[in-house]
Amino acid sequence: MASLLYTDDLTCCICLNFFDDPVSLPLCGHSFCRKCVTNCLSTSSQCPQCNETVPTDEKYLRSPSDILKSLEEKAAKMKIEHEEMQECLCPEHEEKLKFFCETDQQLACVICRDAEKHEGHKFKPIKKAAVSLRRVLEKGVEKLFTDVLAIERQAHAQREEITTTKEKSSHLNTQINAQFEKMYQFMFKRKEEIKKELIEKEREAVEKMSANLNAMETALSESRATEAKARSCLEMTDPEKFLQSWTEGTSTTMPESLFNSRAIKFQVNSSSISLGPYESHLQFFVWKELLEVVNPLPDDGLLWGPLWGKKR
Structure with a gap:
């Protein structure tokens, strides 16, 4: 140089x-x-x-x-x-790099080869090591190329599955909304029908009990009036005035009959309102009715979970 x-x-x-x-x-x-x-x-x-x-x-x-x-x-x-x-010189010893340490996968000079840190390591001349490594890389590149193609196919298939799953989910979401809407409509209709039946039963029961109450109040009013008149007459000591006061405005009914008990003629009407089986097992009987309007869907293997209990 x-x-x-x-x-x-x-x-x-x-x-x-x-x-x-x-x-x-x-x-x-x-x-x-x-x-x-x-x-x-x-x-x-x-x-x-x-x-x-x-x-x-x-x-x-x-x-x-x-x-x-x-x-x-x-x-x-x-x-x-x-x-x-x-x-191409060794950065540590400034000697020409002539060997390749296969153990550490690095270039080495003569001093490096004989150093303690490389004791027991496998060395090859650079050219021979390069030939061996080239063969490995060539085969590796071929395998990687094949593997890359396989992964690309898998990734493409996975993307398609993701798209299919999203489409199925969207379809099922629409289906669920439609089915629940149908059940909601049925449940709302039955609720209104049962409530209407309850209102009618209430009207009939209250009407009957109100008539009985009116009769009780009329009898009560008449009895109180008779009682008051009798008490007023009893306060008179003059026989003529006593008889005249009692008979004035009084019907020809004998006095004894006016004091007969009228309470025994009445009976308190208890509530007769009832919804039959709906009263104690409303959910069960409405559920049975609901089964009649639910149309089973084709088995697509996707409807499962808490709503359906198990995979259908």
């Missing part, structure tokens, strides 16, 4: 890189990258290296000899090769 010592002579003093499209100044002969020196001469009329006055017009810039151009190309190539070689 001794030739790298001469790379300074092939380096542009402006950008400090190897010449790129090198040109020379007419008087002093110093060489620069065309772009670098053009930019400098746009603001100054002196050579960037020796301060020699030079024309600012680009037409005075001369192309270097073919030898310089060839050397510039070779130097650039050598620099790239040198950098690549530097990259």
